[in-house]
């Protein structure tokens with residue numbers, strides 16, 4: 001076996017992203033995302049102007065929207081054929097803002113990541129508990145273990161949300177603007193943490209962001225929504241920053 005061989009995770013086959021026709025509205029096509037492949041160990045930034053379709057792309061990958069054309073394959077299986085629980089074992093999602101919930105501790109939040117593996121009563125097995133402890137340890141969150149999620153700073157809460165996704169033990173993680181509400185130091189801390197997770201766990205991680213310098217600094221791939229040509233364009237590191245900015249924002 002070639003240890004440098006990359007493991008294919010997601011494959012966009014002839015994909016068109018947008019909103020399907022409904023009884024009341026016409027179909028809206030946003031862009032082509034044809035024939036892109038994503039592998040284990042890819043840290044991918046999705047960039048594009050406001051309203052270009054980053055969230056729509058994520059919602060399509062998450063299975064909440066159907067592609068207008070084509071399909072998304074996960075390890076060569078059609079992704080849409082997988083049940084919600086099966087998908088949750090392969091894919092975790094971190095929203096850009098989580099305000100915290102009264103009485104929900106950091107431990108409880110991270111334990112929620114085990115939901116795809118627990119029974120109807122959500123009882124944690126000893127294996128679930130050891131995964132939660134491992135994540136608390138890995139993210140240096142043990143000192144906040146019993147802290148209420150309402151009483152964390154934005155940065156701490158974002159890292160706790162990443163912990164919930166990590167506890168899900170999915171190969172793919174999607175984070176919608178994970179640094180949008182963070183200060184300069186916490187932005188770097190979160191991106192560095194994600195870069196580390198990609199390397200150590202060999203996961204596939206997608207983020208969306210308007211902070212191009214962060215994406216250039218930490219990601220190994222950028223997929224940019226070119227709103228002139230209505231297509232998704234792939235760039236691999238090392239990035240030609242000027243070319244990317246010109247193509248997407250000028």
Ligand SMILES: Nc1ncnc2c1ncn2[C@@H]1O[C@H](COP(=O)(O)OP(=O)(O)OP(=O)(O)O)[C@@H](O)[C@H]1O
Pocket residue numbers: 019028030048049050051052053054055056057
């Ligand atoms: N249900 C819908 N039907 C039709 N168009 C929609 C629907 N929801 C959103 N849109 C439009 O789709 C486009 C893409 O929106 P989306 O939220 O995916 O963009 P975005 O790149 O994530 O934006 P931002 O950077 O501002 O968060 C926008 O023009 C939006 O108005």
